[in-house]
Amino acid sequence: MEDKALTTRVILVRHGESTYNVLRKVQGHFDESYLTDAGEAAARQVGSALQGLSFSAAYSSPLQRAKQTATLILSALEQQDSSGSVPPLQLRDDLKEINLALWEGLDFDEVERRFPEGYRLWRDRPHELSMQVPNENGTTEFFPVPALYEQAKQFWREVLPDHAGETILVVAHSGINRALLSTAIGLQPESYQTFYQSNCGISVLNFARGLGQPVQLESVNLTGHMGEVLPKTRQGQRGPRLLLVRHGETDWNRQKRFQGQIDVPLNDQGRVQAEQAGAFLQSVAIAKAVSSPMLRPKETAEAILKRHPGLNLELDENLCEISHGLWEGKLEEEIEQGYPGLLAQWQSAPETVQMPEGENLQQVWDRAIAAWDAIVQSAAQLDPPGITLVVAHDAVNKAILCYLAGAGPERFWAFKQGNGAVSVIDYPHGIESRPVIQAMNITTHLGGVLDRTAAGAL
DSSP states (O other), rough: OOOGGOOEEEEEEOEEEEEEHHHTTTTOOOOOOBOOHHHHHHHHHHHHHHHTOOOOOEOSSSSSHHHHHHHHHHHHHHHHTTOOOOEEEEOOOGGOOOOOOTTTTTTTHHHHHOOHHHHHHHHHHHHOEEEEEEEEEEEEEOOOOHHHHHHHHHHHHHHHGOOOOOOOEEEEOOOHHHHHHHHHTTGGGGGTTTOOOTTTTTEEEEESTTTTTOHHHHHHOOGGGTTTTSSOOOOOOSSSSEEEEEOOOHHHHTTTTTOOOOOOOHHHHHHHHHHHHHHHTSOOOEEEEEEEEEEHHHHHHHHHTSTTOOOOEEOOOOOOOOOOGTTTOOOEEEHHHHHHTHHHHOOOOOOGBEEEEEOBHHHHHHHHHHHHHHHHHHHTTSSOOOEEEEEEEEHHHHHHHHHTTTOOOGGGBBBOOTTEEEEEETTTTOTOOOOOEEEEEEOGGGGSSSSOSSOOOO
């Protein structure tokens, strides 16, 4: 999906740190929790980070922790914008947090003691968790996660048609934000744990039209505006953390020329981006590094590792970019002339395209996932533990991110990968359990919340 097709931008924010967050209590629909001083400060930092964006509408959950956050963000925007164009806040019940009626107000340790089977389901298979909820006829069985996904779909269906060509702000909660991200790209409730949402983390979504139409996750869970290089690891995390990086810009990226497996080096801007990525990750404890052997990711990885002396860079051919075959070296108009209609098919249904004398997405999938799984196995065996850096390409990274989210090749265009971007993947319960995308396509080290890197061909 090309950027020119995107018409609605959504800036999605989770509320700031709340009193129940600090106490590790279940919040859900419970509305006793309110922002801490740190939560209020972080909300103002969101407002500063969003300076320069013009919002047509602002929506929030009516629960006070989200409403407080949204109000503080809009107040910060008003202080920076003297034109009076900051929109009023609209409260919507379909942005409320997940309904965990029987647990709300309890701390998580007590939930684990009193509801051991339910807690296990919540941790491992939350879409299967059910609760017996009282009603006028006794009780009824309620599945919180599937219900939340329907709630998220309702929000998208009702709100998106009103904002074609506009940018809107949405402030809500961890659970509903996960459901909003998942339903936007067509994932099912089984994907509930896929995307992490930090307090005051920012995500950016670009919709072509309404729900069910092409959509791009431009970024997920940006936290740099709060002084966090990367989102914090979870308490008690047992598995490894990996960083997935796309190479810096090349001249062919800038020209929108298909490069594929032609070994194009970084241009001057790409080398700057690689250095910026290195500075951004300087304080991160990288213990292992793997790259595609092609020049552009290898140069990017080497720039990052200059700040981590003593680490050897491993090269894996399975991380090479997709082979575009006879498309390589060509601009879009040249491809359309030589292969009428195939470029449009690649942009709308990429999983159906066999590149002339090149690869199809399934072939890229198979080798990229084999490489990723092997790297994860190796990362889990690091002694002492540390973070693993993986540097590759647009198509390869997209394939890996789809795999991690439980999506197939048909979702290929849903994940943006900017030049020099960093994504963060954790295995909180070990490598045999589902991974979590802690953050995706971080480009704030290159300047601002929005990804402004080259939108060129792969």
